[in-house]
Amino acid sequence: MRYIRDNGGFSIVEILVCMVLIGLIVVFILPSITFGYLQISESGGRTRAVYTARKVAENELANRENSGSDTLSITFGDGSDRVTINVRGRIVETEESFGAHGDKAKIRLFVPNK
Amino acid sequence: MSFNDTREDGTVFRFLSSDRGMALPMVLVVIVIFVMFSAAILAMGLVDTEWSVLDSNKAQAYYYAHSGAEAVGSYIVENPDNLSSAELKKLVDKLVEKGESMPFKLSSSDEGTIRVNVTRSGKIISIISSSTYKGSSGSVTLNIEEKTAAGEPFDKTVYSESKLTIDEGGRIEGDIACLGKIYFNNGSVTGKVFISPNADSSAVEHPDWIRPVVDRLDEIYEYDVFPFPDYPAYPVGLPADSRTLSAGWNQTVEINNDVYYTNGIDVSNGTLKIIRNNTGRVIRTKYLHVSGTGQVVDVHSGGGNLELFIDDDLELSNDTNMIFNLGDGDIIIRARKLLLRQGHIIVNHKGNGRMYIYVDDIMSLGGSSSINYTYNADEEELMKRSRKVFLYYSGTEDENGNDTVSTDNNNWQSFPQDIRIAATIHVKEAKVHIANGTGIVGNLISGGGAVKFDGGTNTVAKVVYAPEADVYVSGGARITGVIICNSFDIKGGANVVYDEVGPEDMDFFKDVAGKITYAYGNWQ
Numbered sequence: 001m002r003y004i005r006d007n008g009g010f011s012i013v014e015i016l017v018c019m020v021l022i023g024l025i026v027v028f029i030l031p032s033i034t035f036g037y038l039q040i041s042e043s044g045g046r047t048r049a050v051y052t053a054r055k056v057a058e059n060e061l062a063n064r065e066n067s068g069s070d071t072l073s074i075t076f077g078d079g080s081d082r083v084t085i086n087v088r089g090r091i092v093e094t095e096e097s098f099g100a101h102g103d104k105a106k107i108r109l110f111v112p113n114k
Numbered sequence: 115m116s117f118n119d120t121r122e123d124g125t126v127f128r129f130l131s132s133d134r135g136m137a138l139p140m141v142l143v144v145i146v147i148f149v150m151f152s153a154a155i156l157a158m159g160l161v162d163t164e165w166s167v168l169d170s171n172k173a174q175a176y177y178y179a180h181s182g183a184e185a186v187g188s189y190i191v192e193n194p195d196n197l198s199s200a201e202l203k204k205l206v207d208k209l210v211e212k213g214e215s216m217p218f219k220l221s222s223s224d225e226g227t228i229r230v231n232v233t234r235s236g237k238i239i240s241i242i243s244s245s246t247y248k249g250s251s252g253s254v255t256l257n258i259e260e261k262t263a264a265g266e267p268f269d270k271t272v273y274s275e276s277k278l279t280i281d282e283g284g285r286i287e288g289d290i291a292c293l294g295k296i297y298f299n300n301g302s303v304t305g306k307v308f309i310s311p312n313a314d315s316s317a318v319e320h321p322d323w324i325r326p327v328v329d330r331l332d333e334i335y336e337y338d339v340f341p342f343p344d345y346p347a348y349p350v351g352l353p354a355d356s357r358t359l360s361a362g363w364n365q366t367v368e369i370n371n372d373v374y375y376t377n378g379i380d381v382s383n384g385t386l387k388i389i390r391n392n393t394g395r396v397i398r399t400k401y402l403h404v405s406g407t408g409q410v411v412d413v414h415s416g417g418g419n420l421e422l423f424i425d426d427d428l429e430l431s432n433d434t435n436m437i438f439n440l441g442d443g444d445i446i447i448r449a450r451k452l453l454l455r456q457g458h459i460i461v462n463h464k465g466n467g468r469m470y471i472y473v474d475d476i477m478s479l480g481g482s483s484s485i486n487y488t489y490n491a492d493e494e495e496l497m498k499r500s501r502k503v504f505l506y507y508s509g510t511e512d513e514n515g516n517d518t519v520s521t522d523n524n525n526w527q528s529f530p531q532d533i534r535i536a537a538t539i540h541v542k543e544a545k546v547h548i549a550n551g552t553g554i555v556g557n558l559i560s561g562g563g564a565v566k567f568d569g570g571t572n573t574v575a576k577v578v579y580a581p582e583a584d585v586y587v588s589g590g591a592r593i594t595g596v597i598i599c600n601s602f603d604i605k606g607g608a609n610v611v612y613d614e615v616g617p618e619d620m621d622f623f624k625d626v627a628g629k630i631t632y633a634y635g636n637w638q
Contacts, residue, residue, distance in 0.1 A: 016140045025148055032152040039159025045165035050170045057177055062186070072185050074213035074230060081363065083208050087185040088194065091220050105170055110181035110220050112188035 038100075045098030049105035056094040057107045064114040065090075072110050088113045133224060135343070168250060175245045175252030182218075182228040182243035183256040183637075190239070190258055191632045198311065199629045204621075206260070206632070210234045213547045233400050237261070237283040237625075238635065249503045251607050257635035262628040266579065267335040268596045268615040270308065275337075275581070277601040284582065286636065288612025291331055292317075292602075298324045301604065306613075310334065321453030335582035338626040340559045341504060342542045346446055349374075349396050359399075361386050361408060361518075370525075375399040378426075381408035388551070394418030394443065401426045404434040404457065414439035414464070424449035427476075430457020430483070440502065441465035448472040452630040453513075456481030460488075463505060469503045471537075475530065480531040487534035493555065493574055496536045500556030501618065503537040512545060518544040522585070528571075538622075546592070548573055557619065567591035567608070576619045579627070 068090030075084045089112035096105050166631070182409055188194075209232040217227040226247035233240045237260045246254040271288030272278065278292040280301035289305035290296075296307060298320035306327040309317040311334065318328050345561035347519065352374040359375050361367045361384030368387045372395060379386065379399045383406035388395060392415045402424050404410055410421060418629040428449040430436060436456045438445050442465035452473040461469055489498070507527065513517050516525040519541075527536070536555040545564040546556060554573045558565070560580035566571060568589035576594040578585065583598040588606035595613045604610065 014137050018137050020143045021145055025145060029148045029152045030144075032156045033148075036152065036155030036157070036159035039163045039281075040155075042158070043162040046163075046166040046170055050166075050173050052174055054177075061180075072181070072218070074182070074186060074218055075230070076209050076214075076230075077218045078216065080218075083205070083212060085186065085189050085205075085209075087189050088186065089188075107177050108175055108220055108224065109177040110185055110225075112185050113194065114192075114194075 020081045042099045042103070046103070046105055049096035049098040050107070052087045053094040055105040055107050056070045056096075057092065057109050060090075060094070060109070060111050066113045068111065070110070072112075089090055123358050127570075132350075144476055159591065168340070171248045171250035172252060172306065173544070175247040175250045176244035176254065177252075178220070178224075178226040178254040179243045180248055181220060182230040182245065183241045183254050184216075186230050186232065186241045187244070187256045187258055190241075191634055193632075198334055199631070200336065202632070203260075203630045204238060205335060206232070210239070216271040239632070245394065257638065259632050259633045259635045260336075261633060262336065262625055267337070267598075267628040268620065268623070270596065271305070271610055271612040272597045272599070273335070274335070274585075274597075274602040275600045277603075280603075280605075282605035283515055283599055283602070283607045284314050285607075286604065287609065293331075293334065294368075294601075296326075297317065298326060300324075302546070311443075328350045333629055336578070336630050339561050339582060340562060340579055340623075340626050342508065345448055345474070345506070345508070346423075348425070348448070349421070352396060352398055357599045360384075365610040369395075370398055372396040373398075378402070380405075381410055382406045383408050387408045387413050388422075389413045389419065389420060390420060392418070393417035394420070396421045396423075398423040399425070402428050403438065404430045405432050405433075406434070410432050410436040411606045412436075412438045412445070415439050417442040417465070417467075419443040419446060419467075421446045422448075427451035427453055429453040429455070430459070431455040432457075434458070437462050438462065438469065439464055440467050443467045445469040446472070448474070450474045451476040454477070454479045454481075454483035454485075457483050458487075461486045461499070463499060463502060466539055467502070471505045472505070473505070473507045475509045476511070476513050477507045477509060477527065478528055479533050482532045482624050484534040486536045487553075487555075488536075496555040497574065497576070498537060500501065501557075502537040505535070505537045505539045506542075507540070507544065508542040519562060521545065526564075526566065546580075557622065566595060568606070576613065577623060579623065 015020060068088055070089055070091045072087045073084055075082050089110055090112050092109055094107045097103060141407040149569045150313040190206055214229055214231040217229050219227055225244050228245045231242040239258040239260060241256045247354050270291045271286050272290045275374045276294040279297045281299040283302035286303045289308060290303055291308035295311045296318045303326060307318055307328045308331045309328060311330050315328055319325055352372050354374045355375050356376050358377040359367060360382045363383045365384035367391050370389045378401040381404045383451040404415055433456050437460045439462045444467045486499055510519045511527055519523045520529045527541060527544035528547045528549055529552045534553050540559040542563060543562045545562050546560050547566045547569045550569045552571045558575045558578045560583050562581055565580045565583045566586045568591050570590045571592045577595055578597040580599050584601040585597055586605040587608040591608045593610045596615055
């Protein structure tokens with residue numbers, strides 16, 4: 001106190017204004033930084049989750065089984081002359097959680113029977 | 115505060131702390147830094163999030179597209195419904211014809227839509243699948259190869275697409291197959307009679323005293339038209355010689371260099387020697403006539419090719435010869451007209467090279483002419499020789515200007531008058547008539563509408579391959595080998611004898627004949 005008083009460096013007004021500004025930083029700017037950081041972190045988590053889901057999807061495609069009971073119908077052309085092929089297989093949904101709120105990255109795909 | 119202010123102790127702290135009003139600017143500076151930092155972090159976070167969401171959606175769109183291509187591809191390649199080869203090919207052709215599919219989803223709750231487009235480029239079937247999901251799109255292409263498995267398609271003496279008639283003592287040794295009607299009137303088949311997999315015994319009509327053994331085909335094989343080759347282009351830029359090169363009585367003339375005789379070559383009673391000098395030789399001429407006792411001799415050396423291009427006609431008459439020495443290089447002859455009037459193209463086989471004779475417009479053969487034939491060789495040797503000489507003909511008229519393509523007239527591209535040929539003959543679209551005691555050894559390929567054998571001809575063809583043609587065999591003609599045709603009619607004591615098609619000949623037809631299969635190609 002003696003140091004400040006001796007040099008007369010801060011006025012009370014100055015200190016009050018500074019405290020208000022510091023308050024503004026705390027109220028507005030720090031949450032923005034926190035939010036930005038969380039977003040980056042979450043997008044990283046999402047990217048990782050998508051990558052893992054893709055890995056699982058590729059694994060499903062590479063190891064096809066003959067047990068699927070779903071049917072994918074694909075129709076070519078329209079009218080009476082159309083051609084429809086019905087392909088048996090499985091609709092696979094791979095799902096990976098990420099982030100603090102348990103968000104999920106999903107990949108859905110059709111894996112034909114072997 | 116003044117920045118010109120100086121103190122004896124000089125430290126920054128003292129400088130700052132001793133000045134009134136310094137704290138506010140400092141805090142403002144810190145705030146600005148914090149604002150910029152937070153704005154940067156916020157922007158980075160938002161952009162990163164946006165991109166990761168986009169990436170996630172793109173991944174989903176990709177897997178939707180992949181699903182469509184995988185589904186169609188697996189259906190074609192793995193054939194889960196056990197369609198016959200012909201049915202599967204028909205389906206694939208239909209998918210190609212229809213183009214893009216209607217949009218579809220994996221399930222009704224899915225947000226993404228998928229479309230699949232099937233296209234063909236030669237033997238490659240491309241399945242192009244595209245999808246959209248939450249504003250993102252994905253597209254993948256799966257290429258599938260269409261293959262023809264050779265082998266069994268040549269295990270029948272006759273394989274006819276639409277009709278097969280046996281009459282007037284016609285005899286077929288071996289099995290026959292027809293997808294349409296088979297009429298036995300008076301004739302015989304020593305083997306089984308195969309009908310379409312879905313046909314019943316009414317497909318075979320026969321009198322009571324003929325008892326054919328009828329069976330169903332396991333598979334329907336595909337026989338595509340054999341692709342006709344592109345002819346080699348006439349060379350340009352050769353050194354031109356405007357004289358008519360003549361080899362008269364007992365004269366010998368030589369061609370030692372690549373040259374273009376713009377006024378033709380006459381070899382009448384003399385000898386023309388083509389000297390190769392251990393290199394390839396390219397000769398072009400307006401015409402090449404060989405007559406009297408004249409002859410053309412290829413003095414072969416080295417492994418280069420000999421190429422002979424004739425703008426108009428190559429005419430051999432009066433029992434004249436062109437003698438070629440086929441070493442390890444090829445011999446290529448292209449002529450607008452090939453006129454063999456008792457002329458002989460003699461080929462001495464000395465290496466692994468092949469001879470290709472390309473005829474554009476007119477091919478007139480007669481008077482016991484021959485190509486690559488020797489009476490000293492047995493049938494097996496002749497067959498070997500035939501695999502090295504290829505005669506291609508793309509004309510549509512005979513020498514008199516009559517149309518030889520239409521099946522509504524009786525004009526034919528004839529191989530008459532006891533001519534002898536040991537070669538693979540490929541006629542692009544004219545009707546073919548093997549007549550008057552002619553003997554042909556080698557595969558006969560026709561893209562035309564009719565092929566006729568009569569007049570006591572003897573054809574030792576491994577394969578008569580004419581999938582679009584109506585084949586008529588009569589007048590005591592004999593064919594040894596396998597016949598692939600649209601319809602078949604045998605009568606008049608003619609006979610066809612099965613001869614096994616070995617791997618070498620099978621390989622020659624592997625791209626056009628056989629069971630169609632599909633194999634996974636690459637993803638794009």
